[in-house]
Amino acid sequence: MPTVSVENYLKAILHLEKEGTDRVSTNSVAEKVGATPASTSAMMARLGDRGWVEYERYYGVRLTEKGHRMAMDILRRHRLWECFLLDHLGFEWDQVHDIAEELEHVDSKELINRLDAFLGFPKLDPHGDAIPGPNGRFRSIAARTLLAEAPRNLDLVVVGVVDGGDAFLRHLGVLGIALGMRLTVLERHVFDGSLHVRFAESDDLQLLAPSVCERLWVDQSNPAPVILFPEPESTD
Amino acid sequence: MPTVSVENYLKAILHLEKEGTDRVSTNSVAEKVGATPASTSAMMARLGDRGWVEYERYYGVRLTEKGHRMAMDILRRHRLWECFLLDHLGFEWDQVHDIAEELEHVDSKELINRLDAFLGFPKLDPHGDAIPGPNGRFRSIAARTLLAEAPRNLDLVVVGVVDGGDAFLRHLGVLGIALGMRLTVLERHVFDGSLHVRFAESDDLQLLAPSVCERLWVDQSNPAPVILFPEPESTD
DNA sequence: TTCAATTTTTAGATATGACTAAATATTAGT
DNA sequence: ACTAATATTTAGTCATATCTAAAAATTGAA
Numbered sequence: 001m002p003t004v005s006v007e008n009y010l011k012a013i014l015h016l017e018k019e020g021t022d023r024v025s026t027n028s029v030a031e032k033v034g035a036t037p038a039s040t041s042a043m044m045a046r047l048g049d050r051g052w053v054e055y056e057r058y059y060g061v062r063l064t065e066k067g068h069r070m071a072m073d074i075l076r077r078h079r080l081w082e083c084f085l086l087d088h089l090g091f092e093w094d095q096v097h098d099i100a101e102e103l104e105h106v107d108s109k110e111l112i113n114r115l116d117a118f119l120g121f122p123k124l125d126p127h128g129d130a131i132p133g134p135n136g137r138f139r140s141i142a143a144r145t146l147l148a149e150a151p152r153n154l155d156l157v158v159v160g161v162v163d164g165g166d167a168f169l170r171h172l173g174v175l176g177i178a179l180g181m182r183l184t185v186l187e188r189h190v191f192d193g194s195l196h197v198r199f200a201e202s203d204d205l206q207l208l209a210p211s212v213c214e215r216l217w218v219d220q221s222n223p224a225p226v227i228l229f230p231e232p233e234s235t236d
Numbered sequence: 237m238p239t240v241s242v243e244n245y246l247k248a249i250l251h252l253e254k255e256g257t258d259r260v261s262t263n264s265v266a267e268k269v270g271a272t273p274a275s276t277s278a279m280m281a282r283l284g285d286r287g288w289v290e291y292e293r294y295y296g297v298r299l300t301e302k303g304h305r306m307a308m309d310i311l312r313r314h315r316l317w318e319c320f321l322l323d324h325l326g327f328e329w330d331q332v333h334d335i336a337e338e339l340e341h342v343d344s345k346e347l348i349n350r351l352d353a354f355l356g357f358p359k360l361d362p363h364g365d366a367i368p369g370p371n372g373r374f375r376s377i378a379a380r381t382l383l384a385e386a387p388r389n390l391d392l393v394v395v396g397v398v399d400g401g402d403a404f405l406r407h408l409g410v411l412g413i414a415l416g417m418r419l420t421v422l423e424r425h426v427f428d429g430s431l432h433v434r435f436a437e438s439d440d441l442q443l444l445a446p447s448v449c450e451r452l453w454v455d456q457s458n459p460a461p462v463i464l465f466p467e468p469e470s471t472d
Numbered sequence: 473t474t475c476a477a478t479t480t481t482t483a484g485a486t487a488t489g490a491c492t493a494a495a496t497a498t499t500a501g502t
Numbered sequence: 503a504c505t506a507a508t509a510t511t512t513a514g515t516c517a518t519a520t521c522t523a524a525a526a527a528t529t530g531a532a
Contacts, residue, residue, distance in 0.1 A: 005519065026480060039520055041481055046518090058480060058527060089350040099344050106338045114325040241489065262510060275490050277511055282488090294497060294510060474532095482525070491516075498509070 014071035023060040078104040079125035148213035160217035250307035259296040314340040315361035364424035384449035396453035
């Protein structure tokens with residue numbers, strides 16, 4: 001059973017891995033959790049001993065399967081609590097993060113699964129980020145979603161356009177977007193709903209206007225398998 | 237800002253003080269929190285240094301005003317979470333305690349006040365125990381409540397009977413209960429709603445049947461002052 | 473490819489909170 | 503009032519998690 005501190009480090013590593021780097025450096029983790037590199041170095045060694053990360057001195061860490069599951073579970077708890085705080089307690093956007101940061105460490109599978117049900121099994125939190133399911137994987141999004149409504153950090157494929165008119169198709173050409181291209185939503189901007197998107201093939205970053213996002217159908221390019229029965233509780 | 241451990245000790249001391257003892261012994265606290273007397277001794281000294289208890293070596297502790305407020309606040313958080321778990325997440329009675337025990341340590345006045353509002357400002361938790369208000373005092377119960385519905389651990393007075401018939405009044409005589417007597421509900425038994433009650437004047441313990449509790453009006457004998465505006469946040 | 477800059481780790485302290493074992497204070501019983 | 507039983511504290515360790523300062527490894531630039 002991990003301590004609060006351990007959970008914070010695992011969460012930080014998960015977030016950094018999502019930013020693309022294969023291995024995560026000690027310094028970047030230190031900065032993320034707000035600790036010194038020295039403390040972080042010690043913690044990385046402990047995480048390695050417990051089998052949550054692969055740690056090679058001087059070369060950073062990578063989450064193991066076990067560590068990844070654990071970090072996804074923390075993310076799940078965090079995002080479900082955010083939903084609750086916003087939808088049911090009437091908190092504002094900017095207030096929820098810190099409180100969810102504390103609630104996420106309350107450890108009870110039963111509690112979180114019931115909270116999930118209470119909230120209606122949401123797929124997205126109020127920031128538009130995907131909420132992992134009880135199996136520690138992101139839930140499949142419905143086949144064919146508008147890009148404007150797709151969760152962040154999922155591998156997506158462009159599968160269609162809403163508006164087949166010439167003007168829009170030409171505009172897509174200008175942007176270099178075509179059917180079948182794979183992409184990931186990195187950031188959803190609150191101001192107007194425009195998206196920062198990374199294209200997998202070219203590794204290009206683009207800012208897409210809402211007018212575009214609302215006219216593109218996307219699907220998951222490697223949907224997680226559907227799990228009918230939850231996995232047995234882990235024993236650690 | 238107290239640690240989780242400190243909060244657990246304060247809570248234990250509050251509970252033990254409610255059992256009547258003026259000063260609480262180190263061993264009883266140790267047993268309550270599940271630590272050794274040695275660890276507890278060290279903790280009592282720390283709590284004393286921080287001004288949460290008056291601690292005299294070998295003679296036990298007593299909560300200070302500050303410590304009492306803090307402990308009442310923990311109790312408030314615990315009982316509000318219990319309400320939430322039972323009423324909204326569909327937990328069973330016996331499952332809620334352990335989870336509430338974790339949730340109670342999440343420290344955010346804002347969160348708890350909003351949860352309170354979400355739950356409709358309940359006066360009693362599902363065990364029939366009183367829930368402290370945001371000012372750290374038990375809320376006044378409505379003038380004249382049925383004894384059957386009164387919170388535990390409050391100083392009450394018998395102010396009337398529902399059924400003025402001879403048979404009931406004679407029965408009250410047999411039990412030695414009269415108007416004006418002061419009493420406290422110690423325990424509400426889930427089985428049939430019967431109550432263990434302590435009479436203040438005689439210090440007598442009695443088990444009252446539901447048929448009696450449902451026919452007696454009680455009121456608080458020393459109602460807490462009504463606080464219209466919450467106290468300013470404490471600075472420690 | 474060598475050496476200076478950067479990153480990361482080690483060494484050595486500190487604080488909290490827990491433990492066991494030993495010492496000491498209080499209390500009850502005669 | 504004295505002693506045996508009980509309660510409590512002290513002394514000495516340990517584990518976690520943090521820090522600063524110093525040492526060592528890696529990286530990058532000439």
